[in-house]
Amino acid sequence: MRLILCCCFITLKRGIRAVICAAACLFAVAAVLSAMFASRDFAPARLAVICHDDSGYIEPIVHSVIDSGFKGLLSVDFFDSADDTQNHTAVLTLPENFFESVMSGENVEPQLSVNVSSPIEGAWISALAKNAARLLSSAQHVISAVNRAMIADQIPFEQRQKLIFYTDIELLDNYLTRKGRFESIPLSATGSLSIAEYYAASAVSFVLFTLVFLLFSPIKELFGFAAFSKRRKRCFAAAFLSCFILSLLLTAVGVAVIGGRISAVISLEFFAAALLLCAMMLLFPAISGDSAGCAALSFGFCLIQAIFGGGILPQALLPAPLAKASEFMPLTLMRNLIADSAFGCGFDGALIAALWCVLPLLLCFAFWTRKGDNA
Amino acid sequence: MKSFFTLTLLFFKSRLLSRAFWAAAAVLLIMTAGFSLLCPQPSPSSAEVGLMYDGSNAELDALCRQLLTLEEVRFIRYIEEEQLRSDVISGRLHCGYKINNDRKTPITVFETEASFLTPALDELVFSCWFEADMLQNAPQLYKNGQYADLINGAISRSRLENKPFSVNISVNATASGGNYQSYTLLPIVYAVFIPLLLLCCCFCAMLSPDSERNAVDLISVSGGLIFAAQFFAHQLLFLLLSLTCEAVMATLILQNSFSVLARLLCAVILSFAGAGLFQLFRKIKANSAVLLLIIVWAVLSIVFSGAFVSPELFGGLAIFKYISPSWLLLRLMGAVTAL
Numbered sequence: 001m002r003l004i005l006c007c008c009f010i011t012l013k014r015g016i017r018a019v020i021c022a023a024a025c026l027f028a029v030a031a032v033l034s035a036m037f038a039s040r041d042f043a044p045a046r047l048a049v050i051c052h053d054d055s056g057y058i059e060p061i062v063h064s065v066i067d068s069g070f071k072g073l074l075s076v077d078f079f080d081s082a083d084d085t086q087n088h089t090a091v092l093t094l095p096e097n098f099f100e101s102v103m104s105g106e107n108v109e110p111q112l113s114v115n116v117s118s119p120i121e122g123a124w125i126s127a128l129a130k131n132a133a134r135l136l137s138s139a140q141h142v143i144s145a146v147n148r149a150m151i152a153d154q155i156p157f158e159q160r161q162k163l164i165f166y167t168d169i170e171l172l173d174n175y176l177t178r179k180g181r182f183e184s185i186p187l188s189a190t191g192s193l194s195i196a197e198y199y200a201a202s203a204v205s206f207v208l209f210t211l212v213f214l215l216f217s218p219i220k221e222l223f224g225f226a227a228f229s230k231r232r233k234r235c236f237a238a239a240f241l242s243c244f245i246l247s248l249l250l251t252a253v254g255v256a257v258i259g260g261r262i263s264a265v266i267s268l269e270f271f272a273a274a275l276l277l278c279a280m281m282l283l284f285p286a287i288s289g290d291s292a293g294c295a296a297l298s299f300g301f302c303l304i305q306a307i308f309g310g311g312i313l314p315q316a317l318l319p320a321p322l323a324k325a326s327e328f329m330p331l332t333l334m335r336n337l338i339a340d341s342a343f344g345c346g347f348d349g350a351l352i353a354a355l356w357c358v359l360p361l362l363l364c365f366a367f368w369t370r371k372g373d374n375a
Numbered sequence: 376m377k378s379f380f381t382l383t384l385l386f387f388k389s390r391l392l393s394r395a396f397w398a399a400a401a402v403l404l405i406m407t408a409g410f411s412l413l414c415p416q417p418s419p420s421s422a423e424v425g426l427m428y429d430g431s432n433a434e435l436d437a438l439c440r441q442l443l444t445l446e447e448v449r450f451i452r453y454i455e456e457e458q459l460r461s462d463v464i465s466g467r468l469h470c471g472y473k474i475n476n477d478r479k480t481p482i483t484v485f486e487t488e489a490s491f492l493t494p495a496l497d498e499l500v501f502s503c504w505f506e507a508d509m510l511q512n513a514p515q516l517y518k519n520g521q522y523a524d525l526i527n528g529a530i531s532r533s534r535l536e537n538k539p540f541s542v543n544i545s546v547n548a549t550a551s552g553g554n555y556q557s558y559t560l561l562p563i564v565y566a567v568f569i570p571l572l573l574l575c576c577c578f579c580a581m582l583s584p585d586s587e588r589n590a591v592d593l594i595s596v597s598g599g600l601i602f603a604a605q606f607f608a609h610q611l612l613f614l615l616l617s618l619t620c621e622a623v624m625a626t627l628i629l630q631n632s633f634s635v636l637a638r639l640l641c642a643v644i645l646s647f648a649g650a651g652l653f654q655l656f657r658k659i660k661a662n663s664a665v666l667l668l669i670i671v672w673a674v675l676s677i678v679f680s681g682a683f684v685s686p687e688l689f690g691g692l693a694i695f696k697y698i699s700p701s702w703l704l705l706r707l708m709g710a711v712t713a714l
Contacts, residue, residue, distance in 0.1 A: 021667055032678055035689045073494050107540045114546045122546030123447040124495060129542045131502050137539040138506045142513045144537070145529035149522035167516055171509065178501050183480045187464050187487050195488055210670065214663050292581035292661035296395075299670055300402045303571075307409045317465050318413065 003231060007238030008245075011218045015246050018214030023253045025211060029203045030257035037196035044075045048088035051078055055099040061172075068176040090114045090125060105140055139171055189314040192345045200258035201339035202311045205331055208250055209302045212281045213295040215246070219285040226368060236368040239282060240361070247277035251338070260342025269347050273337035276330060276353060279360040286367045305331035330356045382604035383611075390612055395582035399575035400616055406571060407620045410564050411627035422492050423449045425459045425471030425485070426500070435474065435507040442503055448496070460485055472500045478508070561632055565708070566682035566701040568620060569645065570673040573700060576613060576649035577669050580656035602654065609653045614646035637711035641704050648700065676701050 051058050059078060066076050077088070085091045093111040095101075101108040112129050116122045146167055150160045190198035219239055226235030251274040255264050264270050280298075288294035306312050309326035318326060326332045333353045340347040347353075390396050426443070430436045442450045451468070453459040459471040463485045470493050471485035481504050486493050513530060514523035621638050625631060631638070659665055679686045679693070680701030686693040696702040 018663070021663075025667075025671065032689070032692075035692070036684050038688075069494065069498065102540065105537050107538050109541055109543050112542050112544045114544065116546065126544050126546060127445060127447040128495060128498055129544055131499055133540045133542045135502045135506055138509060140537070140540065141530045141533040142509055142516070144533045145513060145526040146517050148529040149517050149525050152522065152525055153518070163517075170516070174509075175505060178505065179497075181480055181482055181501065181504075182497060183483045185483060185485050187460060187485055189464050189466070189487070211667070213666060217663065290582075290661070291663060291666060292578065295661075295666040295670065296399070296578040296582065299574075300398075303406060304402065304409075307406055307413065312410075313413055322413075 003234050004238045004241065007222060007225070007235055008242045011222055011238060011242035012245060014218035014221070015215050015242060018211070018218075019246055019249055021214055022207065022211045022250055025207050026204060026250075026254050026257045029207055030200070033196065033200050033203060033258075037199075044073050045089040046087065047074055047076045048085040048091045049076060049078050050080065050082055050085070050091065050093045051098075052096045053094050053098040054096070057099050058094060064172075064176055069179055089116060102136070102140070105144060107137075107140075135175075142171070143167060189316040191316065193339055193343060195314075197258070197339065197343050197345075198314060201335045201342065202306070204254040204258055205334035205338050206302055206306055206311060208247075208254055208277055209280055209331055209334060210299050212277075212284050213288075213291060213298050215243070215281055216285045216288065216291040216294040219243070219282065223285075223368065232369045236365055239368070240278065243278045243281040244274065247274040247281060251277060251341075254338060255342045258338075258342055260338075261344065264341040267341055269337045270341040272350075272353050272357065273334060273341060275357045276334055276337065279357050279364075280330065282364040283360040286364050302331055305329045311335065328352055379600060379604055379607075382601065383608045386605050386608035387612060389587065390579075390609065393579070393583060396579050396612075399579050400619075403568075403571055403575050403616065403620060404623060407564075407568055408623050408627060410567060411624050414561075414564055414628070422469035422496070423451055423467065424496055425453045425462060425468045426450045426474075427453045427456060427459055427472070428474040429476065432507065432511075434510050435504065438503040438507050439474070442499060445499075448499065463487060463490075470496060472496070474500070474504050481508070561628060562680070562682035562705055564624060564628070565633075565641070565705060566677055566680035568624075569641075569680075569701045569704055570676035570699075572613070572617060572620070572645055573649055573652055574669060574673045575616075576609075576652045577656045580653040581659075581661040581666075583657065606650050606654060610646045610650035613649035613653075614642060617642040617645050617649075632712070633708045634712040637708040640711055641708050644704065644707075645700075672698065675699065680705060 049058075049062060062076055066074055079085060082091065082093075091113045093113070095108050095110065098108055098110060100106075112125075114122050114125045116125065143164060147160065147164060150163060155163070188194070193201070222235055222239050226232045229235070248271075251270060252265055255270065284294050284298050284301075288297055305326075308318075308322060309315070309329040309332040310318060310323070311331060315323055315326055315332065327349060333349055333356060336347050336349065337353065339345050426439060428435055428439050439450075439452075442448075443452055453462075453471070456473060459468070459473070462468045463471045464487065466487075466489070470487070470490040473483040473485070475481055475483065482497075482500060484493060484497065484500075510530060514520040514526045517526065621642055625638075633641075675695050676699040677683075679689070679696040679699045681696065682701065682705065686696040686702070689695075
């Protein structure tokens with residue numbers, strides 16, 4: 001027992017530098033991801049309206065339309081002339097008696113000048129303007145038709161005007177309350193996780209698995225001591241204990257940097273993730289000849305799994321056979337365990353995770369003790 | 376001269392017999408092929424939007440057909456909702472709309488976190504439904520349809536006789552360039568491939584056995600000649616590797632927006648850089664610090680390549696783009712392609 005604890009202590013002391021490097025990498029990853037996925041407030045596009053119409057109806061209608069569906073996307077400023085409109089994305093010029101021409105069907109043409117940085121934005125704004133114009137034309141046809149029906153019904157002029165006004169208001173109200181007519185169904189390739197959470201878990205699991213080579217030297221030296229002292233089983237126990245403690249530390253740091261719950265450290269998934277990492281920490285040094293080989297192996301192994309296992313493209317977007325195969329990859333399991341520990345999204349694959357924890361450990365045990373223990 | 380070519384051939388053959396080289400080449404080819412296969416094919420940069428509606432409604436059908444022929448936005452008609460959802464999730468569609476017969480919530484929009492154009496697209500789709508609904512229900516606006524025939528007839532005549540409302544639009548675009556360039560994930564493939572190739576060269580050097588180094592030391596020719604021969608041999612080998620990966624990408628990615636010249640130039644530059652790194656890392660002792668440094672450099676090269684996000688989003692950290700070979704070579708390839 002004393003030998004185990006002593007070896008464990010020495011390995012931990014040798015390995016703490018690796019933990020510090022790995023923790024620094026995890027913080028750097030978290031900072032990069034925060035910058036990439038930070039929500040950005042876009043300034044609304046500015047529309048200048050030069051209104052030569054004196055009816056008094058234009059401004060309230062324009063504000064109502066903007067508030068009904070374009071709030072935050074578009075801001076409107078009214079001007080008397082074009083002098084102060086240079087900094088606006090678009091300038092809408094409404095001629096004299098514009099409102100009256102629309103109501104009478106004369107349809108004097110307004111002018112929309114769009115100043116944008118790319119032809120595509122211009123095309124978008126043009127499409128919306130043409131669409132609005134077509135909609136207004138259809139509304140005019142309807143109002144005109146209703147007016148004819150009222151004339152045929154011999155409704156007096158003043159009553160007709162009132163009814164036309166109410167019809168206008170009803171149509172306008174239907175248009176302005178259009179947002180209530182949408183049912184939004186959010187879809188996601190990353191399941192119950194947001195894209196940021198998914199890639200955070202993916203990055204953490206990639207960093208943790210890749211950096212196992214940092215423990216190559218202390219593990220290999222302990223292995224050498226085990227062979228020399230012929231206390232292989234005890235040294236393996238010490239190696240396992242120290243790797244498990246280090247992996248608990250690193251997994252906790254990994255979950256913490258991506259904003260995981262504090263209660264994550266007492267969850268089964270957390271321990272499973274730590275055990276899986278511990279298994280990799282023992283496996284890679286066992287099958288590598290030197291630290292460069294260990295680094296190449298861990299990095300290449302992780303990169304292939306990242307590409308084919310949903311680390312770079314979300315798992316749901318992979319071809320069906322590959323998506324199925326990726327469920328058996330240790331990096332995918334690690335990602336799912338980290339995500340479940342941090343964000344509570346649920347984990348499905350306990351059996352496969354258990355196999356990936358136990359089998360490498362058994363393999364390493366067989367490797368460490370292949371010449372028998374002479375205690 | 377004869378010694379130079381003899382040495383070059385020897386070093387070339389020596390590297391071909393190296394397991395580390397073949398392992399690195401295999402991993403690089405697998406990753407290049409896999410990434411190229413999994414990356415979606417290029418699509419037009421204007422958004423593609425899915426649209427489902429009931430074609431039996433004549434008015435709605437006519438209006439939605441106008442949407443389907445829009446140039447500014449590509450609306451694609453879908454029959455199966457499952458396919459529509461799947462294409463939205465996969466990113467093939469920016470978002471999807473389903474127009475149903477429920478007057479209270481007639482429009483269902485399928486969107487993802489990346490569907491930033493939905494406020495504008497909502498307007499286009501809603502207008503179609505609203506217009507169809509308005510025309511269809513116009514007779515109900517007066518005396519519950521008592522004058523339905525008169526109203527419908529009046530609408531038809533009004534469409535023919537009256538001048539429609541229109542807007543005179545002028546667009547002053549300050550940027551030049553193609554309207555609808557292909558949107559492609561090809562830069563991402565190169566952003567990953569470039570540092571990986573260089574990383575493979577580093578690992579090849581660090582994993583070369585000491586016996587090989589000892590054997591080189593025993594060669595009784597000038598150090599400069601040995602260096603030149605080694606450099607040239609490895610440069611040729613990495614050029615072959617790079618060209619093989621380019622061939623794989625060319626086969627799997629149907630539309631490559633970079634010109635052949637740009638890609639060849641990239642392969643040549645990478646081969647020289649790889650050979651240089653090989654020579655450097657043969658001299659360096661492969662300890663944990665060095666290994667960590669090169670792996671971090673490779674990851675930083677990918678992150679700051681500009682293929683995923685603009686490096687300027689990282690504020691002061693954007694300076695790392697200058698140590699990213701991906702960023703440098705992508706710009707070079709773009710410039711050569713544009714010539």
